[in-house]
Amino acid sequence: MEAFETLFSRLDTVSEKVSVDAVFGKPQTYGDRVVIPVAEIAYGFGARGGIASAPGCACEGEPECECEAVAEDDGSQEWPVGGGGGAGGKARPVAYIEVTPEGTRVQPIVDEQRIALAGILLGAWAVGWVGLVLKTLFTRRA
Amino acid sequence: MKLPEQQIRIVAGTPIEAGSQRLMPSVLVQEGHWRWGNSGLYRYTRLRAVSVVAESGDAAEWHEIPDVTAQMLSSMLVSAAAIGVVGIVILVLSHLLHRR
Numbered sequence: 001m002e003a004f005e006t007l008f009s010r011l012d013t014v015s016e017k018v019s020v021d022a023v024f025g026k027p028q029t030y031g032d033r034v035v036i037p038v039a040e041i042a043y044g045f046g047a048r049g050g051i052a053s054a055p056g057c058a059c060e061g062e063p064e065c066e067c068e069a070v071a072e073d074d075g076s077q078e079w080p081v082g083g084g085g086g087a088g089g090k091a092r093p094v095a096y097i098e099v100t101p102e103g104t105r106v107q108p109i110v111d112e113q114r115i116a117l118a119g120i121l122l123g124a125w126a127v128g129w130v131g132l133v134l135k136t137l138f139t140r141r142a
Numbered sequence: 143m144k145l146p147e148q149q150i151r152i153v154a155g156t157p158i159e160a161g162s163q164r165l166m167p168s169v170l171v172q173e174g175h176w177r178w179g180n181s182g183l184y185r186y187t188r189l190r191a192v193s194v195v196a197e198s199g200d201a202a203e204w205h206e207i208p209d210v211t212a213q214m215l216s217s218m219l220v221s222a223a224a225i226g227v228v229g230i231v232i233l234v235l236s237h238l239l240h241r242r
Contacts, residue, residue, distance in 0.1 A: 020153045020169040023191045027160050034160040038207055041189045044174075048182030095207050097194060099160040104196035104203065108210040115211065118218050125222050129229040136233055140240045 027099075034099040038106075040092045049083025146176040146184070152192060166195040 025037035095108045155167035170192045176184040191207045 020171060020189055021156050023169050023189050024155060024158060024167050027158060029161075032161070036158060036160060036165070038191045040191070040209065042187070044184070044186030046182070046184035048178065050181050092211075094191060094209050094211075097160075097165065097205070097207075099163050099165070099196070101161070104160075104163055104165070104194075104205060106194070106205045106207050108208050110214070111211040115214055115218075118215055122218050122222055126225050129225050133229055133232050133236075137236055140236060 032101055036097040036099070037093060038095045038097060040094050041089070043087070043089030045085065045087035047083065047085030049081070051081045052079040146174050149173045149175075162198055164197040166197065168192045168194070 022041055023039055025039065028035045028037075092111070093109045095106050098105050098107060150170070150172050153169050153171050155169055158165040158167065168191075170188075170190045172188040172190075174184075174186045190209065193204060193206050196203045196205060
């Protein structure tokens with residue numbers, strides 16, 4: 001299990017190394033304007049592992065158990081080791097900061113594709129409900 | 143089974159020099175951490191810019207950084223829930239009136 005503990009402790013410190021400054025991009029200068037991109041960052045990971053132990057008997061202790069004798073784990077036998085993990089992350093533009101000699105202003109960035117997709121789904125949801133209500137009302141009148 | 147530990151905090155970022163102004167950013171950090179003894183772990187982190195304070199000379203100005211996309215999606219979700227609730231109310235009322 002030492003290998004797992006080392007792996008997990010290393011994974012655990014990875015996220016601490018990602019600085020909050022990653023949210024703000026490098027300032028870009030265009031003439032007398034400076035533009036700073038701003039993003040939302042999210043990431044995560046998970047991992048799990050295990051070492052098989054001596055084979056047990058599922059019905060052990062039950063009256064009519066016909067299970068084979070359980071092998072004693074004296075530590076001399078090597079049991080199979082398994083593990084798995086995954087990680088993912090995303091960065092999404094949220095806004096940009098524009099600095100000019102007149103002042104600073106924040107311009108939000110709208111993800112039009114997501115809004116359009118959500119709008120289509122909302123429209124379909126609304127049409128479905130209106131259809132269901134009208135159908136029910138007219139069916140009962142008839 | 144132990145529930146995931148969550149932490150939400152606002153952290154000040156490194157000041158950014160932009161032209162004649164100095165920007166002091168602040169970031170919302172949301173962290174979740176889950177460990178299964180010594181056999182596994184799950185961890186996620188979400189970083190989102192909250193605001194920036196622009197300093198020039200003696201004056202300082204606070205600017206909020208809104209997440210317009212998330213706000214619009216939330217309002218759409220609320221609208222969808224409202225449509226569903228209104229639909230259910232109409233169907234229930236119709237059913238009750240029909241029984242009478």
